[in-house]
Amino acid sequence: MRCDVLAVGTELLLGQIVDTNSAWLGEQLAAHGIDSLAQTKVGDNVGRIISHLRSMLEHADAVIMCGGLGPTHDDLTREAIAAVMGVELELDEGIGAVIREMFESRGRSMPENNLRQAMVPAGATIIPQTRGTAPGLICPVTVSVDGRQVERVVYAVPGVPHEMRDMFERAIAPDLHARAGEQAVIVSRVLRTWGESESGLDERLRPVIEELDARGNPTLAFLASGWEGLKVRLTARGVDAAAARAELAPFEERIRAELGATVFGFDEDTMESVVLGMLAQRGWTLGCAESVTGGLIGARLTGVPGASKVFAGSIVSYATEVKRSVLGVGYDLVVTEEAAVEMAEGARSVLGVDVAIAVTGVAGPDTQEGRPAGTLCVAAIWPGGSLSRTLRLPGQREPMRQMSVISSLDLLRRALLAAEV
Amino acid sequence: MRCDVLAVGTELLLGQIVDTNSAWLGEQLAAHGIDSLAQTKVGDNVGRIISHLRSMLEHADAVIMCGGLGPTHDDLTREAIAAVMGVELELDEGIGAVIREMFESRGRSMPENNLRQAMVPAGATIIPQTRGTAPGLICPVTVSVDGRQVERVVYAVPGVPHEMRDMFERAIAPDLHARAGEQAVIVSRVLRTWGESESGLDERLRPVIEELDARGNPTLAFLASGWEGLKVRLTARGVDAAAARAELAPFEERIRAELGATVFGFDEDTMESVVLGMLAQRGWTLGCAESVTGGLIGARLTGVPGASKVFAGSIVSYATEVKRSVLGVGYDLVVTEEAAVEMAEGARSVLGVDVAIAVTGVAGPDTQEGRPAGTLCVAAIWPGGSLSRTLRLPGQREPMRQMSVISSLDLLRRALLAAEV
Helix, strand or coil, X not given: CEEEEEEECHHHHCCCCCCCHHHHHXXXXXXXXXXXCEEEEECCCHHHHHHXXXXXXXXXXXXXXXXXXXXXXXXXXXXXXXXXXXXXXXXXXXXXXXHHHHHHHCCCCCCHHHHHHHEEEXXXXXXXXXXXXXXXXXXXXXXXXXXXXXXXXXXXXXXXXXXXXXXXXXXXXXXXXXXXXXXXXXXXXXXXXXXXXXXXXXXXXXXXXXXXXHHCCCEEEEEECHHHCEEEEEEEEECCHHHHHHHHHXXXXXXXXXXXXXXXXXXXXXXXXXXXXXXXXXXXXXXXXXXXXXXXXXXXXXXXXXXXXXXXXXEEECCHXXXXXXXXXXXXXXXXXXXXXXXXXXXXXXXXXXXXXEEEXXXXXXXXXXECCCEEEEEEEECCEXXXXXXXXXXXXXXXXXXXXXXXXXXXXHHXXXXXX | CEEEEEEECHHHHCCCCCCXXXXXXXXXXXXXXXXXXXXXXXCCCHHHHHHHHHHHHHHCCXXXXXXXXXXXXXXXXXXXXXXXXXXXXXXXHHHHHHHHHHHHHCCCCCCHHHHHHHEEECCCEEECCCCCCCCEEEEEEEEEECCEEEEEEEEEECCCHHHHHHHHHHHHHHHHHHHCCXXXXXXXXXXXXXXXXHHHHHHHCHHHHHHHHHHCCCEEEEEEXXXXXXXXXXXXXXXXXXXXXXXXXXXXXXXXXXXXXXXXXXXCCCHHHHHHHHHHHHCCCEEEEECCCCCHHHHHHCCCCCHHHCEEEXXXXXXXXXXXXXXXXXXXXXXCHHHHHHHHHHHHHHHCCCEEEEEEECCCCCCECCECCCEEEEEEEECCEEEXXXXXXXXXXXXXXXHHHHHHHHHHHHHHHHHCC
């Protein structure tokens, strides 16, 4: 089964919008075991849309068209499909009523051009909208390839990513599987890791990866997410969700056993949410003393809804005078573990918290106290324990600062796990 | 002149990498007055690369191919171009020597496959590398279209964005103009704005926009950059940079005069860098008291290299107890202008700074003290003045927090401008 993608919109060609839809679809199709071998962007020109659609259908069993389903005269996907099918557009009264109703319910009068969205090529099946106004379409097409008549299918979905994704999962993926004569759903599980390189993970997981490669289901992928770590994603296919999860579960178990504390969370977890969760469980409050990060640790922690149950505040002591006057740092050199420890102690006492974490370092471009950009000194104190470390992070300013956040929180996380407190 | 784009790489089809190159090229080509009417991604399969390249060359005068120029057996762009040109690949000794030398200078032995990067289709011109190992190529091709022989050109550039961009600007854009029988360069100027909607800007700039539309050069575009404001970009074409700048300058002047303080900076400026610059000029130091933003204001300010000349630190008083104990807030309700003023005064005194800015608000999902998510109270104090305001921002957590940063800094900026201090 081969399913190519045709993204429609002049704004995509002009770079006003980056086409992320086709990348997402390519990833999903691969997970479903379907090839996607060409993905094209074309502008709002009906002749060119038709010509690209025809040429895609020579090679692909199916084509997903994204965009061009809106109400304006620039939205030409319906016309192009009808031309390739050799049929007329017909008004679908059901869709028309839904659109009219939506305007009425908002107390607005409906511009007539909105009914363009209710025009459907004769013979198409509708994918009902759940989130917008333009429905999707499933359009059977007969094309001539090398003198033979062959059956193809064209799917049309809106270009709005969440509408497109919803329709792919709800209607297109099941339809593709039905055409391939199979029933399948996919289930994914992401294991979030920090502290091991991609080649390191690959080496540790070699036996599992080889077994998965031989089986073909589930599949495993490493997804780099920069200073948020490496994701290990397992994707399994099954006749239903329960069957797919049953395929996946034993491999997830083996990977977790192999990687241990390198796995810090799952799916939507972040290092911040995980550390806040660990502290909430222990009934502890958290405060920070930040120098090089300028407030980034607190900013990231408070990005998690409900952070206020744990996080009390930070002392951002960017200037040395603030380290001394507010946090009581006495040590001469401020990019040192000694200063970090004093900062953590100061934060614990000034903020009145149970756990404190402190960072001081050099983000560059200049060196400081003879230490190069990328140097990070971390200290943490919690009831019954403490640690301090010096790390060498990348020397570019923003990566250094961002990695300081996840690295320092990870040190605290591992220390709490190891201390079994 | 029409120049289409063919991006090569299986990783693009699988969604492991989003193809941002073609969007960037589309934007640049449009600025140069060149149409780009189709942009395709194809995998590392030489047959399919050749077939897509041939079919693109039927319609486009030029094709830019991105990617597939590396040293591995999956890098097939050179082979595909040679096949379409009907020529052999030849070893370019000059490129070979450069690659060897690069490995030697790093004290590493060169794997032989690196010499694949020195293989060039006979008749191609080389675009020398300045940043990586694979050079770019300019390849003249004769193709048959409707029975006529026509001259086309294929450019090949690496898929690494900064290498691709460098080669486009240095070699491809001038070559395209030369083929079109003209000499042209483009220059852009971005005016960064905050505080006016896109339709508001459009209305205020209507006379300028209509004049520009009639002239066709320079062009004006609004670029939404979310919680960083709206950018107004002027792009002018001229026979050289000085001529292009001369086209642009009078329109920039008119827009600045019309928009006044809504324009907060230019090109690479950010609100943070502008505010830090204004304070540095006055010889003032800055401190913050942050509640709802959790440290984001300090984090953003310290993202600017050299921020330490101005920014001393923040008190992140997320918990009410910290507002009282560290900042001395006495007012009962903490999401109020009164509390914000006390926070700013507390920060100024605790941090020992000249200027203090304080924010307290509700990021949601829950209301606080009866005030809805999106409420922001801001206060600022500077030598000789102060202000406090309550703003209604969007109610989603992260947009609310991010907009709090730029909104509060903008209040300070405008106050300093108005006070002429």
